[in-house]
Amino acid sequence: MTGARPSRRLVLAGLATGFAAGAQAAAPAPVAVGSKLDLESALLGAMVLLALREAGVPVIDRLRLGPTSLVRQALLAGAIDVCVEYTGNAATFFQQEGDPVWRDAAKGYERAAALDLARNGLVWLSPAPADNSWIIAVPRAPARRHGLTSLADFARRVAAGGRARLAASAEFVESPAGLPAFEAAYGFRLGADQLLVLSGGETIATMKAAADAISGVDAAMAYRTDGALDALGLVALEDPLRSQPVYAPAPVLRAATLEAWPAARAALAPLFAGLDVETLRALNARVAVDGEDPAAVARGHMARRGAP
Structure with missing residues (x-):
């Protein structure tokens, strides 16, 4: 004896469910x-x-x-x-x-x-x-006073014995793509006494140090798209030799x-x-x-x- 034949409605409902499951999968x-x-x-x-x-x-x-x-x-x-x-x-x-x-x-x-x-x-x-490459930024007033618009200007000032102290992270100071790349491209060298290495190295901290002249700092590691540059009155020095990626x-x-x-x-x-x-x-x-x-x-x- 055969089983009861399924109704047309049940068959269609089953097919619809199957299609929906397939579409979902x-x-x-x-x-x-x-x-x-x-x-x-x-x-x-x-x-x-x-x-x-x-x-x-x-x-x-x-x-x-x-x-x-x-x-x-x-x-x-x-x-x-x-x-x-x-x-x-x-x-x-x-x-x-x-x-x-x-x-x-x-x-x-x-x-x-x-x-x-x-x-x-x-x-x-x-x-x-x-x-968003690394940059060196300096306060606007001394930048105007000393004609600092690029890293070439910064290098000439350092070479001439001008005051320079940079706040930066350890990564920036030590990475070949950071400060060493700037120094090699523009022919200057910052000694240990010219560096303030901040733990963590958040750019807001380095920029704040330069803006407020904390511990004699007058330059900061930053990023080109940093939002606090204008708010803190800092100028991003241009890198005409394209020393950075x-x-x-x-x-x-x-x-x-x-x-x-x-x-x-x-x-x-x-x-x-x-x-x-x-x-x-x-x-x-x-x-x-x-x-x-x-x-x-x-x-x-x-x-x-x-x-x-």
Whole structure:
């Protein structure tokens, strides 16, 4: 004796359930957005989150995950799908620190993009027209008084015996890409008595030391996009010999993520195209100087540039 025949309604309901389950299984996973701990990275990460969300891409917030090394490993391992990285860091990732290509914005970006795609399946989208490389900054008044606009001017003053004491981190003083690169390019040398090495080396501390002449400091290690430069009355000395790699921020995604969510490219391209040095400094100042939340600053910036 055969069993009861299922009704047409039950068959259709079962098919619908099966199709729905299949569609759900085929849906791409949400995009995990990570960032580093520093304020600028948190700000840029928040912008990436907002831009993707507005483009209809579901996102997971994994901002302020850790330092560069941890975020890089998370991206390689697939624990995050996208982060903002700086082109100059690729020189370290691929052990090419001595190659002059990293001092050229366009060529450095092209090298980073090619290497990461070929070796790691990572896609570098177009970078911002900004450079967050190390700089030396001096207070505005003495800069005017002594005609200091570039590192060449600073080097001449040091060589002539002019007063100079630099506040910096140990990393900046010891890294070949930091102070030694400036000294080699411009032919000056700061002695131990001309350095105030601050533990931790946060640039807000080094800049504050120079602005307030703490312990005789009259120059500071900083970053080109630091938001506190203008607020503290400091001048970023230009580096005409391009002794530093270019550190242009760019979104870096797993290739599989971009394939699953192609709208990400169009969502992020105009955002980063508008982030020049002046814009980043102004946004960073709201976070570092005014104490605003990076996510709130990101929302305000996105709203002003016409995001829905």
